[in-house]
Amino acid sequence: EDQVTQSPEALRLQEGESSSLNCSYTVSGLRGLFWYRQDPGKGPEFLFTLYSAGEEKEKERLKATLTKKESFLHITAPKPEDSATYLCAVQARYGGATNKLIFGTGTLLAVQP
Amino acid sequence: KAGVTQTPRYLIKTRGQQVTLSCSPISGHRSVSWYQQTPGQGLQFLFEYFSETQRNKGNFPGRFSGRQFSNSRSEMNVSTLELGDSALYLCASRADNSNQPQHFGDGTRLSIL
Numbered sequence: 001e002d003q004v005t006q007s008p009e010a011l012r013l014q015e016g017e018s019s020s021l022n023c024s025y026t027v028s029g030l031r032g033l034f035w036y037r038q039d040p041g042k043g044p045e046f047l048f049t050l051y052s053a054g055e056e057k058e059k060e061r062l063k064a065t066l067t068k069k070e071s072f073l074h075i076t077a078p079k080p081e082d083s084a085t086y087l088c089a090v091q092a093r094y095g096g097a098t099n100k101l102i103f104g105t106g107t108l109l110a111v112q113p
Numbered sequence: 114k115a116g117v118t119q120t121p122r123y124l125i126k127t128r129g130q131q132v133t134l135s136c137s138p139i140s141g142h143r144s145v146s147w148y149q150q151t152p153g154q155g156l157q158f159l160f161e162y163f164s165e166t167q168r169n170k171g172n173f174p175g176r177f178s179g180r181q182f183s184n185s186r187s188e189m190n191v192s193t194l195e196l197g198d199s200a201l202y203l204c205a206s207r208a209d210n211s212n213q214p215q216h217f218g219d220g221t222r223l224s225i226l
Binding site: 031032034036041042043044045046049051087089091100101102103104105106 | 155213
């Protein structure tokens, strides 16, 4: 069964304290792995797409990496405005065409000034 | 470019009633997917439409249904509401049948009394 697991469930950092979030997945053929950020009362906001092992994407203080079994979201020198829930999702290769995403339960990140 | 628009933002219903939620995708996007988000289960896939055809359906009872119109706007309907249907219902759109990222609206918060 296709599955996505994120850890930790919650993370509290001091401003400037770098860390990493983990997303491990089991899927029958990966079409893409997606990272989203979700603020309270809002829908998920797209951050990155990774398609193959070894790929890396970077945006401001965030960097996403991908291996055959997991992805990491590295946060360098975070600021309070980086506080949010970070969601990981995978799109699998099914028999027919589909855009179905399988989500992890997210990591709630709190960055304190 | 306008994002995904969902209406209404908030809805309160009682058990046994039915409800219809609406989603207008990003202009030019033909794929629309619906997700249910709850604190315990996270984001769960409901169904996906592409060019007015349902392509995939998640593991939800038949009380949950949807449709897509020729202008790509989509509606989902839930009949005979139960307390457990209280959730944030999210709609996401994508341009085509690919592994490009889905973009989410801010959801409809449905509360069942």
